[in-house]
Amino acid sequence: MPTQSPPARLQSVQRQHIEHIFQLGEGLEIPQLPAQPMIRRSWLRCLNEYQLDPTQPRPARVVPQQTLIEHRESVDELLHVARAGVEQLYGQIAQLGYVLLLTDHRGITVEFRGNPNQDQQLRKAGLYLGADWDERFAGTCAVGTCLYDRQAIICHRQEHFDATHISLTCTAAPIADPQGNVMAVLDISALQSPAQHESQNFSLSLVTLYARMIEDAYFLQRYRDCLMVRLDTSREFVHVNGRGLIAIEENGQVIAANAVGRELIADHQRRWPPWAAQHATMLSELFECEITDVLSINSATDDQLRAFRARASNAIYFISLLEPRRPRTAPPNKTTSTQPKPLARLGADDPAIRKLQKLAERLRNEASVNVLISGETGTGKEVVARALHDSGNRAKGPFIAVNCAAIPEALIESELFGYEPGAFTGGRAKGMRGLIPQAHGGTLFLDEIGDMPLALQTRLLRVLAEREVMPLGANKPVKVDLRVITATHRHIDKLIEEGAFREDLYYRLNGAQLRLPPLRERADKLYVIRQVFNDVVSERGGSQSPRLRADAISALLAYAWPGNIRQLKNALAFALVTAESDEITVYDLPEQCLSQRITHTPSLTTPARETADSHLITQLQQHQWNISAVARELGVSRPTVYRQMQRQGIVPPNKA
Ligand SMILES: Nc1ncnc2c1ncn2[C@@H]1O[C@H](COP(=O)(O)OP(=O)(O)OP(=O)(O)O)[C@@H](O)[C@H]1O
Numbered sequence: 001m002p003t004q005s006p007p008a009r010l011q012s013v014q015r016q017h018i019e020h021i022f023q024l025g026e027g028l029e030i031p032q033l034p035a036q037p038m039i040r041r042s043w044l045r046c047l048n049e050y051q052l053d054p055t056q057p058r059p060a061r062v063v064p065q066q067t068l069i070e071h072r073e074s075v076d077e078l079l080h081v082a083r084a085g086v087e088q089l090y091g092q093i094a095q096l097g098y099v100l101l102l103t104d105h106r107g108i109t110v111e112f113r114g115n116p117n118q119d120q121q122l123r124k125a126g127l128y129l130g131a132d133w134d135e136r137f138a139g140t141c142a143v144g145t146c147l148y149d150r151q152a153i154i155c156h157r158q159e160h161f162d163a164t165h166i167s168l169t170c171t172a173a174p175i176a177d178p179q180g181n182v183m184a185v186l187d188i189s190a191l192q193s194p195a196q197h198e199s200q201n202f203s204l205s206l207v208t209l210y211a212r213m214i215e216d217a218y219f220l221q222r223y224r225d226c227l228m229v230r231l232d233t234s235r236e237f238v239h240v241n242g243r244g245l246i247a248i249e250e251n252g253q254v255i256a257a258n259a260v261g262r263e264l265i266a267d268h269q270r271r272w273p274p275w276a277a278q279h280a281t282m283l284s285e286l287f288e289c290e291i292t293d294v295l296s297i298n299s300a301t302d303d304q305l306r307a308f309r310a311r312a313s314n315a316i317y318f319i320s321l322l323e324p325r326r327p328r329t330a331p332p333n334k335t336t337s338t339q340p341k342p343l344a345r346l347g348a349d350d351p352a353i354r355k356l357q358k359l360a361e362r363l364r365n366e367a368s369v370n371v372l373i374s375g376e377t378g379t380g381k382e383v384v385a386r387a388l389h390d391s392g393n394r395a396k397g398p399f400i401a402v403n404c405a406a407i408p409e410a411l412i413e414s415e416l417f418g419y420e421p422g423a424f425t426g427g428r429a430k431g432m433r434g435l436i437p438q439a440h441g442g443t444l445f446l447d448e449i450g451d452m453p454l455a456l457q458t459r460l461l462r463v464l465a466e467r468e469v470m471p472l473g474a475n476k477p478v479k480v481d482l483r484v485i486t487a488t489h490r491h492i493d494k495l496i497e498e499g500a501f502r503e504d505l506y507y508r509l510n511g512a513q514l515r516l517p518p519l520r521e522r523a524d525k526l527y528v529i530r531q532v533f534n535d536v537v538s539e540r541g542g543s544q545s546p547r548l549r550a551d552a553i554s555a556l557l558a559y560a561w562p563g564n565i566r567q568l569k570n571a572l573a574f575a576l577v578t579a580e581s582d583e584i585t586v587y588d589l590p591e592q593c594l595s596q597r598i599t600h601t602p603s604l605t606t607p608a609r610e611t612a613d614s615h616l617i618t619q620l621q622q623h624q625w626n627i628s629a630v631a632r633e634l635g636v637s638r639p640t641v642y643r644q645m646q647r648q649g650i651v652p653p654n655k656a
Pocket of ligand 1: 347377378379381489532565569
């Protein structure tokens with residue numbers, strides 16, 4: 001460590017300052033040394049690490065114009081967001097003789113506000129656009145030391161390392177990006193100031209406050225297309241100055257957080273370390289909350305906030321919900337991404353759907369295994385059948401879907417098997433190729449198989465056994481190569497007991513069974529809502545890109561959906577037609593979606609049909625017994641409504 005005397009040309013106060021630096025370097029303790037540990041550590045860094053010579057004061061360095069442009073470009077987004085904050089802060093400090101600097105993470109001043117009348121002096125002192133305040137070059141200073149320690153700091157007069165800076169007072173605070181890395185520093189400085197260090201305490205509060213506001217404005221801008229919660233421990237301040245910001249997926253998974261939010265997450269992880277590095281924090285892990293309670297804040301509360309307890313600290317936080325600016329695409333289906341697309345698209349993270357997808361994947365090329373798909377009406381049985389077809393090696397062949405309940409009993413035989421010219425009175429002159437022969441080389445999907453008349457069941461059994469059909473009036477059979485998929489919403493075993501369904505046919509059809517859960521029981525309901533919404537939007541076409549607001553999502557999640565996905569699709573189509581803007585809110589949904597909410601989790605043993613049964617009569621009454629309207633409302637076909645009425649013994653008033 002050199003201990004030479006400072007050159008005589010330096011003023012005495014500067015000489016003293018340099019002396020103090022050397023004294024600290026030698027480990028001497030004298031009262032004149034700076035009290036702040038951050039400053040002391042920085043002085044030692046300047047001497048030992050950066051090898052700065054305090055006896056050689058350096059003039060301020062201002063980078064060339066081209067370099068400045070490059071630095072400004074690298075923080076373009078931040079500069080844009082910070083502009084309003086910079087103006088406001090400068091408006092408050094200008095009268096007090098302060099200037100304002102915003103530097104990038106390398107300490108280069110990329111934004112500056114100061115009094116133009118002091119231009120020369122300010123430039124000389126380095127309080128200027130393009131000035132380099134990196135600690136390695138400028139020595140201990142507010143910006144450089146703040147960048148090193150990532151903490152707000154006052155660097156008052158003789159706390160600066162370089163003797164040319166010891167008349168300045170500077171106060172700086174870091175601005176972090178959403179990952180917590182310092183991306184900029186906000187600084188206010190003055191050429192002259194009172195000697196007392198405490199005179200700058202207020203500057204420290206002010207600059208810290210504005211740095212946080214700029215940081216949060218940047219966060220809000222970055223995550224403007226995401227759902228976000230804003231939180232504070234004070235009810236009154238949540239809306240005006242909620243200090244925590246957490247961007248989330250619609251399922252509550254945390255995407256990013258501001259400084260307060262990150263502290264909350266860190267607190268949570270200190271207590272309950274994540275069990276896997278990839279574990280994504282959920283909002284419901286941080287707070288005692290259900291995601292639906294958060295999503296419905298705007299629609300279900302008067303003051304648009306709700307209180308939740310933080311699990312780690314037990315403190316009560318008041319939370320408000322910020323809606324995304326633009327619609328977001330459905331989250332990628334992570335669990336099934338390696339599956340063929342038609343199967344992966346069937347659902348996301350629901351155990352029953354995952355099981356179905358896995359089994360379907362094994363079956364997709366096994367045409368000899370007849371597949372029976374079971375599930376309530378509208379759960380997507382035909383969609384599954386088509387996905388099985390599309391993902392298998394028969395995808396290029398035909399997919400023929402037959403709704404056994406929709407074809408009148410008298411015609412079902414001729415429709416399925418076809419007929420020769422003149423086979424029966426009323427038939428087409430040229431005869432007709434039946435639906436079964438049409439499916440040759442592809443897949444035959446028989447929906448509502450439980451509704452097939454007994455006599456035809458026998459003929460179907462023969463087709464399955466012999467792989468040939470005999471059209472009506474023909475004298476020789478036609479060979480068919482088929483994959484047969486059937487579907488039913490009925491309990492076939494009951495029909496067998498009642499003698500309405502052939503047991504041997506059932507066993508032949510049921511080579512493997514795929515069970516579809518009702519929508520109300522699906523854990524990936526949100527995925528289905530988004531998927532169906534996107535489908536409805538693209539089916540409608542048009543240039544607008546409507547979006548579902550969180551309150552609408554919340555209502556859709558809460559509804560029991562007796563008509564399952566078909567009913568959901570109808571409700572969304574209705575909302576899109578009737579909504580006044582391209583934002584679908586809870587008020588745009590059919591009224592019934594708001595009335596019949598799930599009040600309990602239906603047990604798996606509860607016959608799902610019961611829910612729909614009790615609902616049917618109400619629907620009929622509400623729609624003045626208009627069957628088409630009820631079918632539309634419930635998302636089922638008209639024959640299904642008639643069948644259900646028949647089964648429940650419901651007779652329209654004018655027929656009673
Ligand atoms: N996973 C899904 N994603 C998007 N839309 C779906 C999905 N599953 C079903 N749908 C839609 O829901 C509606 C009903 O589906 P589908 O006809 O396959 O049901 P279903 O169980 O065969 O009905 P039913 O018992 O009345 O024959 C269709 O409009 C379909 O496009």
